[in-house]
Structure formats: C-alpha cells, structure tokens
Amino acid sequence: MIEILNVDHFCQAVPDLEKQSDFLQKVLGLLPSKISHQTDFDNQVLSIPGNSRLGWELMSPNTNKSFLHRFLDGPRGPGLHHMTMRVQSIEKTKNQLIELGYEPWGAEGNVVYLHPQKGGQGFLFQFYESNDEDVWYDTEPFTDNEKNTIGIKSVDHIAHAHKNVSGLVDWYQKTFGFSPYNGDSDNTSSGEEFKIGLLQLPSKQLKIEIIAPAHPESFVQKFLNERDTSVHHLTLEVEDWDRAIAALDFHGIRTFGERSNVGAEPLWHEAFIHPKETGGVLLQIFWQAKPGLWE
Known part of the structure; x- marks a missing residue:
C-alpha cells in the first residue's frame, strides 16, 4: 500500500488555458497563480475556495508535438488528466508500486507516476516527495466572497x-x-x-x-x-x-x-x-x- 500524506491537486488538460482559467475564476471563484511556460506545455495552478486545501492545475499544449495532444485528441480529453498525491519517500513509493505489481513510470527525481493503462485504472496518478516545508500546493482554507461565483x-x-x-x-x-x-x-x-x-x-x-x-x-x-x-x-x-x-x-x-x-x-x-x-x-x-x- 502506498502511504499517502495528502492529495495536493488535480489537473485538467485543455486546449486553451486562458479561456479555461477565466471560467474557473469568474464562475467557480478560484484564485489564480501566474501562468508558467514549460518545454511543451503551459500550466497554471488555481486555489479552490472552501476547506479542502486542494489546487486545480490547468495544462495546455504550447507546441504541435506536445504530449498533451494525445490526451486531448483521445477519448478522455479534454478533461481531468491526473491527480497528484504527496508522499514521504519517493523511493519507498516506487518499491510499494513494484510490490503491488505495477511498474513505476516516468521515475525521475522526487516524482513518479502510476500509468493509466498500466495499473492506474484509466487515470494517471502522480506522486511526489516533500516535507511540510516544501509542499507543491499549499494554502489555508478561504471563503469566496466574489460576485457571480457559485461559492x-x-x-x-x-x-x-x-x-x-x-x-x-x-x-x-x-x-x-x-x-x-x-x-x-x-x-x-x-x-x-x-x-x-x-x-x-x-x-x-x-x-x-x-x-x-x-x-x-x-x-x-x-x-x-x-x-x-x-x-x-x-x-x-x-x-x-x-x-x-x-x-x-x-x-x-x-x-x-x-x-x-x-x-x-x-x-x-x-x-x-x-x-x-x-x-x-x-x-x-x-x-x-x-x-x-x-x-
């Protein structure tokens, strides 16, 4: 069994990041961070109101060869792409995956994945190692008081x-x-x-x-x-x-x-x-x- 500390965030893959971010902010009341530009995708993490302490990441391709096109053009896209969980030890998590009969995927640094078609039951799970001072997404619960959002x-x-x-x-x-x-x-x-x-x-x-x-x-x-x-x-x-x-x-x-x-x-x-x-x-x-x- 993989020892999960908490769910950090889930990620939605979309063709147009700015359009989707606008919906999440104006309708659902999420608070945005800056948009980051990676090698073949752009991403942004938004904070979800309430007490769940979860982030909502958006990813969109920024090149014609981005891996995200396979997801967006496939039967599950656009939509929820993966869920990210925090663990104490990535090496221990890799061993736990192997003990469960799954091959750790994309294992580099302090991150590893459970592939949707190789054990993930149709969904991509991302695991990362961090202590309490180095959490990827971390925010205090907050109330959405904006106008015309669902609250x-x-x-x-x-x-x-x-x-x-x-x-x-x-x-x-x-x-x-x-x-x-x-x-x-x-x-x-x-x-x-x-x-x-x-x-x-x-x-x-x-x-x-x-x-x-x-x-x-x-x-x-x-x-x-x-x-x-x-x-x-x-x-x-x-x-x-x-x-x-x-x-x-x-x-x-x-x-x-x-x-x-x-x-x-x-x-x-x-x-x-x-x-x-x-x-x-x-x-x-x-x-x-x-x-x-x-x-």
Missing part, C-alpha cells in the same frame, strides 16, 4: 467509473489505503441506474466515489463504452444554493439532473453542469442544510 464550500469527491464496484473499491483500499466512508464495512449500494461505493482518505480530505452500471442501458455503461474506465465527474459542495444557481444563470450556464429532498423544507439540492460548459469536466454541485443530509 464553493468544499470538494466533496471525485467519481471514478468502472465496470465492477467491488473490484475498484478493493483496488483503492489496497493501493492507497482509502477506507470505507464513515467506517461502514458494507460500503457499496445499488440503484436503478448504477452501483456505488464510497471511500475516503485516512485524512478525510477527499472522498472517492466508485460507480458502475446497474444494467447494459445505464448511462454509466454508455460512458464506459465511450471513454472506458476513467474519472466520471467532480462533485463540489456550495455554501448557498440560491447563490450558486443565480451565478450560473448570470453566466448563461444551464444545469441538468436537478434533484431535491422530498419534504416541506429544503434539506438538500443537487444538479449537474455539462462538460461542454466546463471545459471537459462533468461537475456536480450540491447544497445541504447541515452535514450528512446529502449522501
């Missing part, structure tokens, strides 16, 4: 689509030490459209939702047919539902799949924002009157 409270979870819930749940537990959410040993359930498993990091910084099709006509099966095993959506909790919807209306962004609790008083709301509106990532937003009402 993110936290990053609740990343959803990973797979054909088999229990198989991927077992993989996250054995590979990264994720544990069943709320300590429930029976951490899988089933609905009309999909089966689900919910896990969290030991630090409780982030949850991973595993979704699998409940039948051949499920929308999850359609996703797997088009993109294969990979990240399906990202879920954000918002501070105020009316504010979030008003902000999306202001920017001309429509939601779909809206649901609320059945009852006289609203206890929770949820909706989705199509990847065409977000630069390639399906976003789910929700609000709850108090913790634990929306699950």
Whole structure:
C-alpha cells in the first residue's frame, strides 16, 4: 500500500488555458497563480475556495508535438488528466508500486507516476516527495466572497467509473489505503441506474466515489463504452444554493439532473453542469442544510 500524506491537486488538460482559467475564476471563484511556460506545455495552478486545501492545475499544449495532444485528441480529453498525491519517500513509493505489481513510470527525481493503462485504472496518478516545508500546493482554507461565483464550500469527491464496484473499491483500499466512508464495512449500494461505493482518505480530505452500471442501458455503461474506465465527474459542495444557481444563470450556464429532498423544507439540492460548459469536466454541485443530509 502506498502511504499517502495528502492529495495536493488535480489537473485538467485543455486546449486553451486562458479561456479555461477565466471560467474557473469568474464562475467557480478560484484564485489564480501566474501562468508558467514549460518545454511543451503551459500550466497554471488555481486555489479552490472552501476547506479542502486542494489546487486545480490547468495544462495546455504550447507546441504541435506536445504530449498533451494525445490526451486531448483521445477519448478522455479534454478533461481531468491526473491527480497528484504527496508522499514521504519517493523511493519507498516506487518499491510499494513494484510490490503491488505495477511498474513505476516516468521515475525521475522526487516524482513518479502510476500509468493509466498500466495499473492506474484509466487515470494517471502522480506522486511526489516533500516535507511540510516544501509542499507543491499549499494554502489555508478561504471563503469566496466574489460576485457571480457559485461559492464553493468544499470538494466533496471525485467519481471514478468502472465496470465492477467491488473490484475498484478493493483496488483503492489496497493501493492507497482509502477506507470505507464513515467506517461502514458494507460500503457499496445499488440503484436503478448504477452501483456505488464510497471511500475516503485516512485524512478525510477527499472522498472517492466508485460507480458502475446497474444494467447494459445505464448511462454509466454508455460512458464506459465511450471513454472506458476513467474519472466520471467532480462533485463540489456550495455554501448557498440560491447563490450558486443565480451565478450560473448570470453566466448563461444551464444545469441538468436537478434533484431535491422530498419534504416541506429544503434539506438538500443537487444538479449537474455539462462538460461542454466546463471545459471537459462533468461537475456536480450540491447544497445541504447541515452535514450528512446529502449522501
């Protein structure tokens, strides 16, 4: 098992960095850093409001031969490209990958990867070594008070689509030490459209939702047919539902799949924002009157 200290950031690959950065700032309320120019790509890390202490990196190709074109032109692009986790020892992490039966990829310096098609279950995982004084992304929790932004409270979870819930749940537990959410040993359930498993990091910084099709006509099966095993959506909790919807209306962004609790008083709301509106990532937003009402 790889010993994860924390999730540092996740990365979205897009063809136009400045356009995507503008969306993240003006609609989602992220705070930008300077754009950096690398050998074959440009990148920028933005800070996500709320208490998750996560960064949102953007990458875009700056040459015709950039490796990012393969991703952007493939079935998973544009969209979430990788997730970066901090570890205490990169050498120990390499050995742990080998013990798990995976070949460390791109192993140079204090960074190593788990390849999407060689153990990563359709997603690229990046690991880097650092002490507490040399963290790549580090910020204190902050509140978004800007106008016409949705008011993110936290990053609740990343959803990973797979054909088999229990198989991927077992993989996250054995590979990264994720544990069943709320300590429930029976951490899988089933609905009309999909089966689900919910896990969290030991630090409780982030949850991973595993979704699998409940039948051949499920929308999850359609996703797997088009993109294969990979990240399906990202879920954000918002501070105020009316504010979030008003902000999306202001920017001309429509939601779909809206649901609320059945009852006289609203206890929770949820909706989705199509990847065409977000630069390639399906976003789910929700609000709850108090913790634990929306699950």
